[in-house]
Amino acid sequence: MTTSTTTTSRTGRGDPAYVARDVPPPVGRLPRNPGIPLDLGWVREVRVNRSAVERRAATIGTRRSVKQAWQAGWLLRAITLMDLTTLSGDDTAGRVRRLCAKARHPVRPDLLRALGMADVPLTVGAVCVYHTFVGTAVEALAGSGIPVAAVSTGFPAGLSPMRTRLMEIEDSVADGAEEIDIVITRAHVLTGNWQALYDEVQAFRAACGQAHLKAILATGELATLRDVSRASLVAMMAGADFVKTSTGKEPVNATLPVGITMARAIRAYHERTGHWVGFKPAGGIRKAKESLDWLAMMKEELGDRWTHPDLFRFGASGLLTDIERQLEHHVTGRYSAAHRHGMA
């Protein structure tokens, strides 16, 4: 049997749509998103068909499967993308320090050795805390290279006065936060006040200074995927470095249909402006298998460049434990238990 059909001329590489994608900046040297003037025409032309997006989401996990060594490699990558998070009313300095210790050593050293990863400095992507604990986390992570992310701007509802929200950002940055996860005013989206949303995110971005801004859209509180897409676009136009799904406090958190919608908004923004914006699904991602589905989605919708920590993060607290169990299973062939891995 023969196939003589694979030599057809291919012109795909010359396509303008590829130029920007073909030479991505190396990891760690990504230029920030400077934003663009608010383009309401673009915002208005956004269309998202929910049923179609849901069908796509339903087959992300069934069209792709990673097994064995690939699965272990992917799960290790997922760890590097994790914003290890504690955002509870009962957080204490001790709790935050424990989390930071886990962030430095997310996987048991014997497992890393067995996986052939002993010489890889494997850490999570960031530690994410309330403003109050930024100083504690910065201290605990000193020398690790792990950034501290703070949820600011009246998290999670974001309805405190603008003045205090801006001050909160400034204080978090002053305390050493390198990443600020802001929440948008959902009302601006629900009322279609795109100018207000743009102004708000732009003001937050200015307050961030050198710190990177992740715009939490709280997609569980936006009614439609079209609004998710439009809000993503406006946040990017206003200069967000990341768009993020959820605070983790809404009734519905990160779902794949929402993720696909936001990833496509990022792609559209990149294709049209050349700027790079990251994506952070947060809330409800607890299983190792789910992290693989999200990675597959990013790889397929946005490409490999978007599977590194400067363009993709998971906001998660329980996910790491499940990944550790799966990694141990890969090493031993036996299913693992949570208590075999050090808790955060």
Place this chain on the structure above:
Amino acid sequence: MTTVREAFDTLAWGPAPESTAEARAWLEAHGNRFGQYVGGVWTAPADPFEVHDPATGKLLAHASQADAAAVDAAVAAARAALPGWQALGGHGRARWLYAIARGIQRRSRLFAVIESLDNGKPIRESRDIDIPLVARHFLHHAGWAQLLDREFPEHDPVGVVGQVIPWNFPLLMFAWKVAPALAAGNTVVIKPAEYTPLTALCFADLLHDLGLPPGVVNVITGDGRTGAALVGHDDVDKVAFTGSTDVGRAIRHATAGSGKKLTLELGGKSPFIVFDDADIDSVVEGVVDAIWFNQGQVCCAGSRILVAESVGDALIAKLRARMETLRVGSPLDKAVDIGAIVAPVQLERITALVEQGKSEGATCWQPSWAVPTEGLFYPPTLFTEVAPAATIAQEEIFGPVVVLMTFRTPEEAVELANNTRYGLAASVWSENVNLALDVAPKLKAGTVWVNCTNMFDAASGFGGYRESGYGREGGREGMYEYLKPRAASRELRAAGSSAPASSAGDPSLRSGLGVRSTGGMPVDRTPKLYIGGKQVRPDSGHSLPIWSAEGHPLGDVGRGNRKDIRNAVEAAHAASRGWSRATAHLRAQVLYYLGENLSIRREEFSARVREVAGTDGTAEVDAAIRRCFTYAAWADKYDGAVHHTPLRNVTLAMPEPLGVVGIIAPDESPLLGFLSLVLPAIAMGNAVVAVPSEQAPLLVTDLYQVMETSDIPGGVVNIVTGWRRELLPPLAGHDDVDAVWVHATREEAAEAERLSCGNLKRTWTEWTKRDWADAREGEGPEFLRHATQVKNIWVPYGA
């Protein structure tokens, strides 16, 4: 060996193979050799042919070529099983169908793996789509068996059904054929395609283990010769075929005049229409599902992208980017999008058509990666700069190859979409519900998917318009294909009645007689043809003499010929557009008015009936008036349905007119028989070219004055009088006539069915006499079903 570290660094895809151990164990349990499954037993393997895995080229098994004797035995087994199967009743059969559905579910992975091995489709598809739909089909039809008596009263099963299915969805097509046949109370002889017989054989194993009564389902294997023997077998009552249009045409030809009920599910070149307000990213995934599903080997594949010019470039760029991320490879790999092409000959055909596309000047684009060199693989391919007249825009490629053209307006999109001989399916993408629902009914296709594609479900009928075949599979509409109306025994129409018996001799000797009536010298009348709302002289310039029942000359009618038929069809088409879009309320009013005007001339028509037919004229005219009322009543009541497909979706089953219907009216009850066929056709929005009874055409030529008075728009009913032997061939053979109904002799029916092959027009032939005066036989939904075809429009929704 890739290490964890490498996978961590590259995030590459790795192999994710599905185990074939159970499938191979099943093959080995059969010694890798199969006979036929007939009468509940496996015959000894004989005259073997090889079955290959297209992904590797390796031999999987040997199956046996069924010869004429084997086909005989299978049909005999099915015939023998028929009484017992029917005696089980609806509930008894429902239990069996339910058991089959559950049996499929219990062995779902075995079936899925065998299917992917044999056909080359990705395991994701066989596992997540084909096999679940198979189980769903049997479960759904268990329900139809259970409800049969209540939902299909006055209907009987057809009898022994011969079914021939293709290789692209081997077990799913098996289910689509077998489930409704069994539910309705038929027994089955089915032949899977010679490339892909294994899941059908595995299904036979399942039936055997379940203990289905012997002979109810018989599975025979072989190539086209076996299929031809089955289709041509005298003791087969119905033939159901899915496959190529050419073979479908051959089957129509071979079964012409046999009286076998026939459904054909044939090819397609389905349009995929993208408006400028569509969600283009979702459109891209839609294209993936449309043409890169099952390697594009899908009869309803969306193989012609028609995109609004303003978003064409954006769509092309996005499609190319998406094609880069598709994965072609081993069908048993769980992370593969596109598997293997089924057979070398198919791969050669795809390759040749792509080369032709390039040589005809279209721009070919394929992704940068290469497909595996071992096995039968072809990369996803997109053609742009394609002219509608290009070979690749017209021919069904049946591979992962899609062509893209642009349009300017919705009207042009519809025009381009319908610019094909086929009419299986269409897909419409727009976020504007007004636009989508305006376009969907205008598309000549049995299924229209709005913002989705390649959706299937047992509750929704599937089947074609035009040369994509006829009949529906699935849903209520599909059940009728395996049932026949319970009718009183009817008398055969005498052969040879088409000869101009009463007008023997040189017609010119008798021409020149005006229409006479008894008593005095009346004013001379010259009945003409009625075409496009005008009374026209026959092209031939000849007339035919008409005689009374007692043998008196009654007058002359025009002797129509092929040119009159041509003109009448053109007039019918011109009228059909407006009439099919007229409201049902308007059509109802017109038909009531026809009855009203006929009643005004009741005495005259009664006398005429007595004169030409020698029967009780008053009774026939009164029945005709009632019939006008019947179809006026039905005009706005023959509703469609909303099918319960298991998605967040409405599936609208809309009965649509066929277009132009040619009618050869019966000789008996010359007025009532004529109206009993014409009225349901026009009530449903068709235009008609009708040839009235040869022996009593004057009743009908009198009628056109009543039609004119009743506001039936010109061209909706066209009447051509003359000899059937001259008029039937051009009418039945006309490639722009959508259906032909022949109520005449068996020889004439056979001729019409043979001639229908050109454009595969729907045929409805009867050579038994109906009692037209009897409302149970002479009117009703049976007629309306013949006058319509069901279009299923899928509309998923979600804010």
